[in-house]
Amino acid sequence: MPQFLFYIFVAIMLGFAAAVVFLRNPVSSALSLVASFAGLAALYISLSAYFVGTLQILVYAGAVMVLFLFIIMLMDIKAEARRKINKIAVVGGAALVLGLVVQLAGVATAFNEGKTTMDSRPIDYKAALASREAAGLKTETINTDLKNETLPDAKLVGETLFSRYNLHLQIVGVILLVATVGVVVLSRREDKTATAADQPTSAS
């Protein structure tokens, strides 16, 4: 990927992320976060993680942010009124974030592995195919894709997910089920008289 595209996508991601923090209307914040996630998905694709990039768009920018917008509109939240700003909290927060950035810069300069370029780690289809054949992995579609020198990203993710991480996948399925049941329990009204009052009467 050309280098200027990397900087454009990083600028989109960080610029809209900053807009999330600084815009006062929650709807603008949510829409900025969608744009920020789109830039992030572009960065995933630049790292040849096509599946994760697609997932980012579908799950985060699609489903999760629609849920956020739905809740914001359901609660009918107006733009935040300017309140008296707690100066100590703002200064403390800014100092915490600046400290994190300084630490990060220090780690990044000291981390020698970080200086590897993407050209020095090319995707080697021949070596991949040879090692797969040596390991006895005979999945037809993946091996054909590798022979044609295209990266079968989603297929490899699926193969890893359903072989090595099969148990983890099932546990995640249970977590999703528990979350669904939990949401239903949380959004049920506890007050029995209130629910009875809300029932539409036959007269109305």
Add this chain to the structure above:
Amino acid sequence: MITLNDYLIASGLLFAIGLAGVVLRRNIIVIFMCLEMMLSAANLSLVAFSRYKTVNGLPDYNGQMLVFFIITVAAAEVAVGLAIIVALFRSRHTVHVEDISSMKG
């Protein structure tokens, strides 16, 4: 050329912006959005490490598996968290965290 450090610094800056949002904003929904941003920042560094540490000429897919699971758990977390926020809004009629201080010690 783009190095691993470039991606890691981009990811760290996204995390820092998310942290700033969590610390500075008072609207509980925006705080929640910033939490999602911090999770995504972690995902970006995982994918970057996965691409730059090639195994037999292919990216290391173990890293992308972790990203997959983080996205799944984050989706579940958003559903539960928003349900809690809706329940809170029903009983208190506010999303301003300074108005919700009954557990303050």
